[in-house]
Amino acid sequence: MNRTAIAYLALLAVGVVLPFFVYPILVMKVLCFALFACAFNLLLGYTGLLSFGHAAFFGTAAYVAGYAIKGWGFPPELGILAGTVASALLGWVVGSLAIRRTGIYFAMVTLALAQMVYFIFLQAPFTGGEDGLQGVPRGKLLGLINLSNDLNLYYFVLAIFVFGFCLIYRTIHSPFGQILKAIRENEPRAISLGYDVAKYKLLAFVLSAGLSGLAGATKMLVFKFATLTDAHWHSSGEVVLMTILGGMGTVLGPVVGSSTIVTLQNELADKVGSLVTVIMGLIFVVCVLAFRRGIVGEISALYKRMFGG
Amino acid sequence: MTSFFDIPIQALMGQLMLGLVNGSFYAILSLGLAVIFGMLNIINFAHGALYMMGAFLAWMALDYLGIGYWPALILVPLAIGVFGVLIERTMLRWLYKLDHLYGLLLTFGLALVIEGLFINAYGVSGQPYQIPAELAGGFNLGFMFLPYYRGWVIFASLLVCFATWYGIEKTRLGAYLRAATENPKLTQAFGINVPIMVMLTYGFGAALAGFAGVLAAPVIQVSPLMGSHLIITVFAVVVIGGMGSIMGSIVTGLGLGVVEGITNLVYPAASNTVVFVIMAIVLMMRPAGLFGKEQ
Numbered sequence: 001m002n003r004t005a006i007a008y009l010a011l012l013a014v015g016v017v018l019p020f021f022v023y024p025i026l027v028m029k030v031l032c033f034a035l036f037a038c039a040f041n042l043l044l045g046y047t048g049l050l051s052f053g054h055a056a057f058f059g060t061a062a063y064v065a066g067y068a069i070k071g072w073g074f075p076p077e078l079g080i081l082a083g084t085v086a087s088a089l090l091g092w093v094v095g096s097l098a099i100r101r102t103g104i105y106f107a108m109v110t111l112a113l114a115q116m117v118y119f120i121f122l123q124a125p126f127t128g129g130e131d132g133l134q135g136v137p138r139g140k141l142l143g144l145i146n147l148s149n150d151l152n153l154y155y156f157v158l159a160i161f162v163f164g165f166c167l168i169y170r171t172i173h174s175p176f177g178q179i180l181k182a183i184r185e186n187e188p189r190a191i192s193l194g195y196d197v198a199k200y201k202l203l204a205f206v207l208s209a210g211l212s213g214l215a216g217a218t219k220m221l222v223f224k225f226a227t228l229t230d231a232h233w234h235s236s237g238e239v240v241l242m243t244i245l246g247g248m249g250t251v252l253g254p255v256v257g258s259s260t261i262v263t264l265q266n267e268l269a270d271k272v273g274s275l276v277t278v279i280m281g282l283i284f285v286v287c288v289l290a291f292r293r294g295i296v297g298e299i300s301a302l303y304k305r306m307f308g309g
Numbered sequence: 310m311t312s313f314f315d316i317p318i319q320a321l322m323g324q325l326m327l328g329l330v331n332g333s334f335y336a337i338l339s340l341g342l343a344v345i346f347g348m349l350n351i352i353n354f355a356h357g358a359l360y361m362m363g364a365f366l367a368w369m370a371l372d373y374l375g376i377g378y379w380p381a382l383i384l385v386p387l388a389i390g391v392f393g394v395l396i397e398r399t400m401l402r403w404l405y406k407l408d409h410l411y412g413l414l415l416t417f418g419l420a421l422v423i424e425g426l427f428i429n430a431y432g433v434s435g436q437p438y439q440i441p442a443e444l445a446g447g448f449n450l451g452f453m454f455l456p457y458y459r460g461w462v463i464f465a466s467l468l469v470c471f472a473t474w475y476g477i478e479k480t481r482l483g484a485y486l487r488a489a490t491e492n493p494k495l496t497q498a499f500g501i502n503v504p505i506m507v508m509l510t511y512g513f514g515a516a517l518a519g520f521a522g523v524l525a526a527p528v529i530q531v532s533p534l535m536g537s538h539l540i541i542t543v544f545a546v547v548v549i550g551g552m553g554s555i556m557g558s559i560v561t562g563l564g565l566g567v568v569e570g571i572t573n574l575v576y577p578a579a580s581n582t583v584v585f586v587i588m589a590i591v592l593m594m595r596p597a598g599l600f601g602k603e604q
Contacts, residue, residue, distance in 0.1 A: 050410045097589055100596040104352045104409050105548060109592065112545040116585035123578055233541065237417060244414065277425030284418025288411050289403060 015158055024154045025222065030262045031161040032219035037242040037254030038168050039211035044240070045249030046172055047204045048184030052107045052236050053094065053114025054212050057087040059231025060117065061213030062220035066133040067126055069221075076139045076147055076221055080160075083217030084210050090117070091209020092202070099201045102187075111233060118231045132227030136220065153222065160218050164211050169251060171207065180204055212239075234277075241280060244287050247294025256295050322453035324570040330459050330528065332566020333466035334360075334521050336559045338543045340470055341517035343552040344477070347490045348510040351401060351412030357540025358423040359515050363389050363522020364531045365427060368438050378441035378527070385523045386516040393515025397508050405507075420537065427533035435530020462524050469520060470559045477555060486510065545588040551601020561599060 018027050036058055043049045065083030068074040074082065098109045121127045128134065138147040147153045171177050179200055182190045191197050220226045229235065238261065246257025261280070268276050287294070293301060338356055345353050353359075366385045370376035376384065396419065404411045440458045447456040477483040489496040489503045497503045522536075529535060543562075550561030565584050573580040591599065 050413070052413075097592045100592050101548070104346075104413060107410065107413055108352065108544040108548050109588070111541055112548065112585050112588055115541045115545075116582045119581040119585075123581075233537070237421065240414065240417075274429045275425060278422050278429065281418045281421030281423075281425060284421065285400065285415060288415040288418065289400060292407075292411070 012162065015162075016155075019151060019154045024150045026262070026266060028154055028157045028222045029219065030259050031157050032215045032222065033239070033242065033258040033262050034255040035161050035164045035218070036212050036215035037239050037246070037258045038165060039208045039215065040239045041243045041248055041250075041254045042168055042171065042180075042211070043204060043208045044243055045253070046177060046184060047180045047201060049099075049201065049205070050107045050240070051098070051110040051205075051208075052233070052240070053110035053112075053117075054209075054239050055231050055233060055235035056094065056114035056117040057091055057209040057212040058216035058219075058235060058239075059121065059226070059228070060090050061087040061216035062226035062230045063121060063127055063133060065217035066136045066220050066226040069139060070133065070136045071126070075143065076141055076156075079139075080214065080217040080221065083220070084213045087213020087216065088206050088210030091206045091213075095202045095205030095209065099198055099205065111236065114231070114236060115233060118228065118233070121228060121231050127226075127228075130228065132225055132229075134225045136224045136226070138221055138224065147221070157218055157222060160214065164214055165255075168211065172251065176200070176203075237284075238280070241284055241287070243294075244292075245283060245294055247297035247300075250294070250296040250300070253294050253296040260295070319453055320574060321571075324574045325567060326453070326455065326459055326570075327573075328567040328570020329463050329563060330566070331569060332563035333463050334525060334539065334562075335543055335546050335566055336470055336562030337466050337517055337521040337524075338539065339546045339550065339558040339562050340473060340555060341514040341521075342543065342547055343555060343558045344473070344517075345511055345514040346552050348486065348507055349397075349401065349405070349412065350409050351404070351416065352409070352544075353511075353514065354413055354416040354540070355396070355419040355423065356416075356514070356518050356543070357536030357538075358420040359389055359393065359518035359536070360522040360525070360539065361427065361533060361536030362392070362423060363519030364438070364526040364535060365431075365436075365522075365533075366519070367523040367526045368436050368531045371438065372436075378523075382520070382523050386520040389519025389522075390512040390516030394508055394512040396515075397511040401511065402504070402507075420540075424533055424537060431533060433532060433534055435532040435535075438526040438531050440527040458527060462528065465524060466521070467559075469517070473517070474555045474559070542584050545584045549584075549588050549591045549598055551598025553598075554600045557598075557600025 015031075036054070040051070040054050043051055061080075061083030063083075064086040065079040068082045069076060069079035094110060094113045097113065098106050101109055122129060126133075138153060140146055141152075141156055145152050145156070147156060172180075179190065179195055182193075182195070183197055183200060187197060216230060219230070242257035242261050243254050244257070245260060246255065247253030261283075264279075265276055268279065272279070291298070338360060342353055342356055345351060345356075363385050366388060367378070367381040370381050370385065371378070400415060400419075401412065404415060444458040444461050447454050448460075449455075475483075477486060485496065485501050486506060488499075489501065489506050493503050525535070546562055546565055547558070549565065550557045552558070565587065568587065569580055569583055572583040579586075
């Protein structure tokens with residue numbers, strides 16, 4: 001076994017024992033946002049596409065899963081699946097439109113389309129408008145495991161996170177992932193090598209949207225509600241911030257970034273109140289001006305400098 | 310009562326008017342975005358926040374200092390312009406050599422900071438701002454009632470938009486600006502101070518946003534959230550029009566305002582989303598935008 005595998009196993013072990021030391025709901029929230037940020041990083045870090053509308057997928061899955069479970073009596077695993085599929089489909093629609101433009105326009109198109117999704121949720125009858133979809137039961141996993149127990153739910157959420165993380169890890173290290181990186185580095189060259197760049201971008205977008213949806217649906221199950229906050233552009237900005245703070249284009253960066261941001265928000269919420277947004281904005285500015293490699297990126301650069309890679 | 314497709318002509322004209330007012334704000338803001346993008350290659354996410362600051366400064370000037378609407382219309386854009394210059398000097402100029410996306414991210418962070426500070430100080434509810442006495446009331450055109458202030462908003466925005474167009478396309482300074490946009494190095498070699506021009510361009514774009522904010526203060530509630538609501542729609546406007554031409558920004562902005570107004574009459578539920586739907590259609594038919602060139 002090589003060193004990387006040992007490191008990941010050690011991290012997994014930490015994940016398994018963590019709920020005995022830290023409030024499980026908080027860790028579950030971190031895991032959901034970590035998966036969200038990892039899915040986002042697949043686009044920004046590995047394909048070089050900045051989507052400013054990922055909250056749409058996060059929020060859509062939350063609403064669809066919530067409605068399927070509460071309205072149609074779906075079991076939790078099928079509800080989450082329904083949410084994920086809905087997000088992937090929406091990702092296909094948004095992605096097909098957005099990849100028609102590149103760079104800065106891509107970001108604006110995704111932001112605008114996500115805003116449209118937000119307005120639809122604001123007005124649609126099934127979302128409960130400003131109140132959101134409340135009181136979604138957690139139910140029993142496969143009809144056996146009672147998820148209203150926080151610890152049971154925690155291991156379910158951990159399993160979902162590990163599944164999503166492995167899928168992303170596998171994607172990044174596959175030939176498909178190599179082509180995505182080629183597109184990020186030099187799109188015209190990737191085209192001239194004969195790759196159908198639009199197809200690869202769209203596939204990466206759908207994958208990223210679907211996994212963001214998985215994260216959103218899981219978060220809905222943890223908190224038992226879906227609200228407009230999930231679909232708001234602030235959430236899109238948050239996931240960008242988590243990824244950049246942790247280090248875009250690194251495997252663990254989004255996990256580090258989301259743990260930092262969620263913990264920080266949790267700590268600050270009752271101390272500074274509405275100034276949290278200001279602090280998030282300042283972190284953004286500092287990251288972009290002085291800290292573009294992010295936490296993980298800086299550490300690995302330091303490591304390489306000291307030990308010569 | 311005269312009517313048009315079962316819609317009373319009064320209501321139609323009223324909505325057209327409202328659409329033109331909104332369209333004027335779209336036009337000024339997308340124009341500012343286009344001017345900044347042309348020179349700095351940055352999409353200014355803070356544009357909405359600067360617009361909000363413009364409205365708030367006007368309100369604060371009246372409430373705290375007793376400075377009325379007309380002086381504010383000059384002073385506030387100047388103040389926002391200076392603020393823009395400060396942002397450019399202290400932050401944006403470090404990003405010019407990097408990917409364009411960093412400019413968007415930095416200004417997004419700034420927008421969060423500015424909006425958060427105002428929410429912290431004033432809450433999310435709106436502050437009322439009186440229509441200046443000279444423009445209170447309205448004029449009955451026979452087929453519709455035209456409030457003076459709305460007419461003024463449309464007139465003033467068109468004036469500013471065309472002045473900007475004239476300044477950039479027809480004056481010597483505008484020629485320098487276009488040269489610096491086209492080829493900064495060569496322009497610098499001809500002895501024109503390009504960094505100063507870049508700084509002034511950002512300041513000017515910010516001042517335009519501030520001007521729109523002061524114009525908007527009496528027609529909508531002055532609230533910290535007014536900027537972010539608007540800026541995303543303006544982004545869609547920019548995608549539809551393309552940022553290549555100044556006239557394009559103005560025409561697209563006004564046109565979409567009118568379309569939104571009419572939608573509000575025909576099918577109110579879609580009035581929030583119609584601009585985004587049009588954006589999706591334009592992306593399918595003409596990805597570069599109506600007035601854009603494929604780069």
